[in-house]
Amino acid sequence: MKFDQFRRGAMLLLAAFAALLSGCTTYVTTQVTAFSDWGNGSDATRTYAFARSPSQENSLEQRTYENTVANELAMYSFKQAPATEARYWVGLTYSIKGDMATVSQPVYYAPPPAFGPYWGPNPWGPWGPWGPYPSGYVTQSFPVYTHTLGIRITERTTGKEVYNVTARNANEDPSLVTSMPYLVRSALDGFPAGNGAVRTVKIAVDKNSGASNEVAAPTPAAASGAASASAPSASPKPAQ
Structure with a gap:
């Protein structure tokens, strides 16, 4: 009987904690690494076509992601053009990798009152006789998926x-x-x-589970372990 009471108290505590978290704004945090030799090209020369591997x-799937990238590039005065007229190739690489993450969390128990009945307003509170006490840790594992997008822009003629x-x-x-809308917005x-820029970009998630218009200010991120996007094939076949 006492064990059931203790367990019920711990579950109530966890439920209250979850309710508190549910009211917080959710962000998608993306690590972005860029290498640039862009120069000072005018907006009139920002024409491009997508380069595709075989x-x-x-x-x-490729065409769906291209549409997302095209919409974002338009925000920076890029315009799609026939392959023979475009100044730039835009190549995309993307992947998803699954792994398992392991975390340890504290476990609480509530001992019975030691000095008779308790008349306070909340016997399950931190100062009540049935309040939670740390008793150890439990280890849990859960799947984590890493989503990656690479965007590579090259001059078509050279x-x-x-x-x-x-x-x-x-x-x-x-x-x-x-994840692709967040990856695209963060990447661009x-x-x-600047060349060698490494940043963390946070984008708020709206109520429809899409990318909202709110972008948090980027913050510096560790440069170690950053990888650049892989290139498309040496002689890409352009979109027709």
Whole structure:
């Protein structure tokens, strides 16, 4: 009987904590690494076509992500053009990788009152005789998925790489589709970033689980372990 009372008290405590968290604004946090040799090109020269590897050529997933990237590039005066007229190739790489994360959390128990009945307003509170006491830790494992997007911009006529950015975030969502809007916005946020720039970009999640218009100010992130986006094939086949 006492054990059931103790367990019920601990569950109430956890429920109150979850309710508190539910009122907080949720953000998607993305690590962004950019390498740039953009120069001072005018807006009139920001024409591009998408470069595709053979596996991307007939992919509906590829076209869906291209539309998302095109919408974001338009915010920076980029315009799509026929492959023979575009100044730039824009190549995309993307991936999702699953792993297991392990965390340790404290476990609480509530001992029975030692000195008779308690007449306070909240016997389950921190100062009550049935209040929670730490008794140890429990280890739990859960899946974590890392979503990665690379955007590489090269000059069509010379093949010179002028911009290469990688955006990466991790959460419990096994779908790359739902993370792509956040990856794209984060990757191109503040375009063009300086060469070797490493930042953390936070984007608020709206009530419809999409990317909202609120972007938190980016903060510096550790440069170690950052990787640039891989290039498309040496002779990409442009969109027709």
